Amino acid sequence: MDLFESFVTFKRLLPELVGISYSTQEKLPMTMTLGYITPHYVETQLEHSKVTCYLSKKTTLRDEVIIRNLSFSMRNFFSQITEDLKELTVPVRKWQAVELAAQLSSHLRIDRLLKSIQEGLCDLLDAEAASILLYNEKKGVLEFMVTVGKVSGKIERIPVPMESIAGTIFQEEKTMIFNDLSKAKHFKGVDKASGFITRNILGSPIWRESEKIGVIEVLNKKDGGFTESDAEVLDLFAKLIGFKLANVKNYENASRRLKSVILSIATAIDKRDQYTHQHSNNVTNYALNIGQKLDLTEEKLEELEISSLLHDVGKIGIEDAILLKAGKLTNEEFRKIQEHPKIGAEIMKKVHFITQSIIAGILQHHEKLDGSGYPQNLKNGEIDLFGRIIAVADVFDALTTSRPYKDPWPVEKALELLEKDADAKFDKRCVEALKEYLNEKRAVS
Ligand SMILES: [Fe+2]
Incomplete structure (x- = not known):
C-alpha cells in the first residue's frame, strides 16, 4: 500500500x-x-x-x-x-488524477460532471475522447451517458451490450488496455453509430465501495498506444470518482423529483390564466440563461431555477375576479395584485429547502432599481441578484407574449424597452446577458 x-x-x-x-x-x-x-x-x-x-x-x-x-x-x-518516505516518489500524473477527482467535488449536475471528467481525462492521458458508462441494474446493460444540448443538461442513455469491450472490462473487474482492436473479439457496434473511429481503448471499472457501478473508457492515445502507467492512473481515478458519480446520480434523482413537484405547482398557477400559460416556464428559461451568462455556480443556478418557477406562486392568494379581469384594474385591485410577491414569499418561507435567495427572487421580482417597484420599493443594492434577474426575465416574457390588452411585441422592441430602462429600472448586466443569449439562440436557429 x-x-x-x-x-x-x-x-x-x-x-x-x-x-x-x-x-x-x-x-x-x-x-x-x-x-x-x-x-x-x-x-x-x-x-x-x-x-x-x-x-x-x-x-x-x-x-x-x-x-x-x-x-x-x-x-x-x-x-x-x-x-x-525518503524514497517515495510520486508519479506526477497520479497526483494529477487525485487533483482532478478533488476538483470535481463541486459539481452537482451529472452533465457537467461528465463533461469535466471527459475533458480532464483526455488531458491527463493524452487521449482523443473519454466516455462514462453506468450500469443499469434493471436492464442488465451498461449505458453510455451522452450530454444533449448545452443548456438543457439532458442526459441521453445509449445501451451497450455486455458483449462489448466496456462489458468485458465490467465483467472482468479490472483495468484493461486494448491497443490492437483488430484482435479484440468484442469490438463492434458503437463506432458505426457515432462515426468515431476508435484505434485503441483503455478502460477501468468504476467502484463505489464493493459495488461496480460502471466503466470509464479513454479512447485513442494521441501518440502510440496506452501504457501500463496510463492504466495505473485511470485505475486510481476510477476508484476516486465512483462515490462522486453515485452521489451526483442520487442527488439528481432527488432533485428531479423535487423539481417535478415544483413544476406542477408552477403549471397550476399558470393554468388559472390562459394568457399567462407557460409564463413560469418561459421566465425560468430566460432567468437560467441570464444566470449562466453571469457565471453563477451550479448550486446558485439550481436555486434560481426553483425561484423562477415559483416567482408568481403568491397569485394563489389573489381572487379570480381580479387576477383574470380583462378590463382595466381599479387602484384597489392593482394594490391587491401587488401583494402576490409577499404572499408567495410567506408561503415558501415555511418550506425547509427554500433558501434566502429563492425567497428574495420571489419577493423582489417586481422591484425596480429606482425604487418605483413593489412591494417594498427597494432600490439598487437593496435588491438581490435573483430579484433583478427574474425581473428582467419576467418583463421580457410579458412583453413578448399575448395578453388580453395587447399583442405580443417583437423581440427587438422588447429588448429596446429593457435597454432604455437599464440602470434606471433594470440591472444592465442582466439585460445584456439576456440580449447575448437571444442573439446566440437566433444564430443557431
Ligand atoms: Fe409577478
Whole structure:
C-alpha cells in the first residue's frame, strides 16, 4: 500500500476528502501531502507520526470518528512508510488524477460532471475522447451517458451490450488496455453509430465501495498506444470518482423529483390564466440563461431555477375576479395584485429547502432599481441578484407574449424597452446577458 492507496481507502468512506497529509516526528520532520489543502481538516496523532485529512466541507463529528478510527487501524502502514518516505516518489500524473477527482467535488449536475471528467481525462492521458458508462441494474446493460444540448443538461442513455469491450472490462473487474482492436473479439457496434473511429481503448471499472457501478473508457492515445502507467492512473481515478458519480446520480434523482413537484405547482398557477400559460416556464428559461451568462455556480443556478418557477406562486392568494379581469384594474385591485410577491414569499418561507435567495427572487421580482417597484420599493443594492434577474426575465416574457390588452411585441422592441430602462429600472448586466443569449439562440436557429 502506498499513500495514494491510503487516500483511496479514506475516500471510500469520506467522499468529501480532498487531501491527506502524513508527517513524521523523527529527527527530520517530513511531510507528504496529496490533493488540496482546505481550512477543514482532522488531525490524528499516532505514536511517531501525524495524519491530517482535509475535507471540502466543514468537518462533522462523524467525519472525525471515521478519520481517527481509520488512522489508528492503519497505524502500522503509516509507521512503515516513515522509513520509505525518503524514497517515495510520486508519479506526477497520479497526483494529477487525485487533483482532478478533488476538483470535481463541486459539481452537482451529472452533465457537467461528465463533461469535466471527459475533458480532464483526455488531458491527463493524452487521449482523443473519454466516455462514462453506468450500469443499469434493471436492464442488465451498461449505458453510455451522452450530454444533449448545452443548456438543457439532458442526459441521453445509449445501451451497450455486455458483449462489448466496456462489458468485458465490467465483467472482468479490472483495468484493461486494448491497443490492437483488430484482435479484440468484442469490438463492434458503437463506432458505426457515432462515426468515431476508435484505434485503441483503455478502460477501468468504476467502484463505489464493493459495488461496480460502471466503466470509464479513454479512447485513442494521441501518440502510440496506452501504457501500463496510463492504466495505473485511470485505475486510481476510477476508484476516486465512483462515490462522486453515485452521489451526483442520487442527488439528481432527488432533485428531479423535487423539481417535478415544483413544476406542477408552477403549471397550476399558470393554468388559472390562459394568457399567462407557460409564463413560469418561459421566465425560468430566460432567468437560467441570464444566470449562466453571469457565471453563477451550479448550486446558485439550481436555486434560481426553483425561484423562477415559483416567482408568481403568491397569485394563489389573489381572487379570480381580479387576477383574470380583462378590463382595466381599479387602484384597489392593482394594490391587491401587488401583494402576490409577499404572499408567495410567506408561503415558501415555511418550506425547509427554500433558501434566502429563492425567497428574495420571489419577493423582489417586481422591484425596480429606482425604487418605483413593489412591494417594498427597494432600490439598487437593496435588491438581490435573483430579484433583478427574474425581473428582467419576467418583463421580457410579458412583453413578448399575448395578453388580453395587447399583442405580443417583437423581440427587438422588447429588448429596446429593457435597454432604455437599464440602470434606471433594470440591472444592465442582466439585460445584456439576456440580449447575448437571444442573439446566440437566433444564430443557431
Ligand atoms: Fe409577478
